[in-house]
Amino acid sequence: MPSSGAHHRCPLRPPPPAPRWPAGMNYSRFITSVSAARKASPIRLLSELMEKAPPSLISLAGGAPNPDLFPFKKATVAIGHGSAIEIGEELMKRALQYSASAGIPELLSWLKNFQRNLHNPPTASYSPEQGQMEVCITTGSQEGLGKVFEMLINPGDNILLDAPAYSGTLAALRPLGCNIINVPSDQHGIIPNALKEILSTWSPDDSRHLPKFLYTVPNGCNPTGNSLTTERKKEIYQLARKYDFLIIEDDPYYFIQFEKVICPPYSLAVLFLVQERPKI
Ligand SMILES: Cc1ncc(COP(=O)(O)O)c(C=O)c1O
Numbered sequence: 001m002p003s004s005g006a007h008h009r010c011p012l013r014p015p016p017p018a019p020r021w022p023a024g025m026n027y028s029r030f031i032t033s034v035s036a037a038r039k040a041s042p043i044r045l046l047s048e049l050m051e052k053a054p055p056s057l058i059s060l061a062g063g064a065p066n067p068d069l070f071p072f073k074k075a076t077v078a079i080g081h082g083s084a085i086e087i088g089e090e091l092m093k094r095a096l097q098y099s100a101s102a103g104i105p106e107l108l109s110w111l112k113n114f115q116r117n118l119h120n121p122p123t124a125s126y127s128p129e130q131g132q133m134e135v136c137i138t139t140g141s142q143e144g145l146g147k148v149f150e151m152l153i154n155p156g157d158n159i160l161l162d163a164p165a166y167s168g169t170l171a172a173l174r175p176l177g178c179n180i181i182n183v184p185s186d187q188h189g190i191i192p193n194a195l196k197e198i199l200s201t202w203s204p205d206d207s208r209h210l211p212k213f214l215y216t217v218p219n220g221c222n223p224t225g226n227s228l229t230t231e232r233k234k235e236i237y238q239l240a241r242k243y244d245f246l247i248i249e250d251d252p253y254y255f256i257q258f259e260k261v262i263c264p265p266y267s268l269a270v271l272f273l274v275q276e277r278p279k280i
Contacts, residue, residue, distance in 0.1 A: 027131075030212055030246060035151045041101075048100040067093035103137035111135045141252045146172050148248060152212055153178045160198070160245070162190050162216040164223055169215060169250065181211060189228030190216060192235035199243050213246035220253035 028036070046061055053059075074092050077085040087095065094104065102108060112135055116124050123133040138144040145168075153159065155177030161169070163182035173180060184194045195214070202210050214236070218228045228236075240247055 027246075029207060030152050032151065032154050044101045047098050051100055051105060062098065064098055067097055070096045072096065102135070107137065108135055111137070141250055142168050142172070145169060145248075145250060149173060149176060152246070158209060158211040160195070160211045160214040162214070162221065165215070166217060166222040166250070183214070185221070185224060185226060187224075187226050189218065189221065189226050189232055190214075190236060192232055192239070195236060195239055199239060202243065204243050207244065210243050211245050213248050214240065215248045215250065217250045217253075219251055220257060222253075 043062055046059065050057070050059055050062070050064075070093060072092055074089050075087045077087070079085065099105075103111075112124070112133065115121065115133065115135065121133050123131060126132040136144075136147075138147065149172055153173070153176045157178045158181060159173070159178050160181050160183050161173075162185055164185075165182070170180075181198060183190050183198060185191060199211075204210075216228065216236075218233070220227060236247070
């Protein structure tokens with residue numbers, strides 16, 4: 001998880017103008033039928049309700065273990081710049097107990113604020129119906145990718161990959177039976193003209209065959225080490241609008257660059273949501 005070191009702090013950007021479209025992006029055409037069929041598990045919904053209930057309420061519906069029996073009692077995590085994070089007994093009990101599926105509410109709101117300070121995406125101020133920014137905690141980038149790929153890919157789907165690609169991504173993609181199309185890159189990341197040429201084999205209306213998404217590692221790409229420039233992000237985003245594909249940014253190295261990051265660039269999507277409204 002990113003640290004809150006001083007050089008990562010970035011002044012809050014002015015809030016973007018309110019969205020001009022009544023409802024948020026419609027992502028339903030991207031979602032597989034298996035994913036679309038998923039319903040929230042009642043026992044997980046109950047965990048969410050219990051978070052809001054007074055401590056006097058004892059639910060016999062779920063199997064919450066007695067927190068006094070948890071093996072870990074407290075912890076201190078030393079941070080690189082000298083301070084420490086203390087996890088006391090009460091917090092440790094909460095951390096080890098069942099909680100809402102998306103994560104412990106305080107951690108989620110910390111992460112949402114962090115996203116606001118870092119990227120200030122316009123979706124942060126949307127209503128849930130408009131497609132408000134959401135955060136889901138995973139055990140790492142690989143788990144997040146696995147979830148996203150399984151949510152989006154049907155066998156035979158075309159997908160675009162920043163090449164050469166990270167081997168873990170390839171391992172997650174290959175069993176899903178998609179058609180992987182490599183997009184060449186150089187020292188500044190994906191080459192927009194090469195992407196344009198690949199996409200020109202489809203009509204922008206051919207939603208059945210157009211690639212569903214482009215996967216890229218925008219900073220310190222594994223294995224090439226290259227990073228996408230802002231200019232290229234803009235060009236790629238224009239192509240994403242024209243050919244209606246999603247952009248999946250896998251950005252595990254943003255906070256561990258050798259040179260200090262003064263003010264982070266917008267991510268691909270946020271950069272252009274702020275500058276230019278997608279046509280819906
Ligand atoms: C580009 C890229 N994505 C994802 C991962 C996996 O990240 P995590 O260890 O957070 O699952 C790696 C690890 O090497 C990586 O290089």
